[in-house]
Amino acid sequence: MVKYALACKTCQSPFEAWFSNSDAFDEQNDRGLITCPECGGSDIQKQIMAPAVSGTKKRESQSVPAVNPDPKLAAMMKKVRDHIASTHEYVGKDFATRARAMHDGEADAKPVWGETTLAEAKSLIEDGVPALPLPEPFAPPKPVDQKKLN
Ligand SMILES: [Zn+2]
Incomplete structure (x- = not known):
């Protein structure tokens, strides 16, 4: 999940919304599915690029040793x-x-x-x-x- 700080171009009010990934925002915004909670306008833009990774704790090391043929x-x-x-x-x-x-x-x-x-x-x-x-x-x-x- 990615959280975006969004802003309504019509009334300038900032709000936040969660998306499953960064493409989901673009897709939903292109289709006018994201609406401003203040005025209901669908002219929305990303306020800042600040994706926050949610969910359970990240593992320190997820690297899997590569099989080395040498x-x-x-x-x-x-x-x-x-x-x-x-x-x-x-x-x-x-x-x-x-x-x-x-x-x-x-x-x-x-x-x-x-x-x-x-x-x-x-x-x-x-x-x-x-x-x-x-x-x-x-x-x-x-x-x-x-x-x-x-
Ligand atoms: Zn608005």
């Missing part, structure tokens, strides 16, 4: 995954807390990997905490996932 790259990704899995401790959702504590000297520094939100990752980097985003193909399976597999 065997060299696939081997490299596996190497990275194996390396992380064998040398890094999985700390799950505690990643930001742990990385920050190590950076502040409140915890022993050791390689960890885990999950964090985009906002947390940004604030870590801004605070100079060494953290790197790990693209999906390079992330080893989480230990919990591994247990499920076995």
Whole structure:
């Protein structure tokens, strides 16, 4: 759903309306189906382009790893995954807390990997905490996932 701020060209009154997508506004407006709640006029224009995404919470990451046909790259990704899995401790959702504590000297520094939100990752980097985003193909399976597999 997209919310548009609209304005009536006849009486200048502003109003808002929801549309299923941006094309729906154009289509309905072309057919004169959108009318001004003040004067009933159908000469409507978009006030500003300010679509607001509605609905339930957006997922942080919806990226699906692409199947990569390059065997060299696939081997490299596996190497990275194996390396992380064998040398890094999985700390799950505690990643930001742990990385920050190590950076502040409140915890022993050791390689960890885990999950964090985009906002947390940004604030870590801004605070100079060494953290790197790990693209999906390079992330080893989480230990919990591994247990499920076995
Ligand atoms: Zn009007």
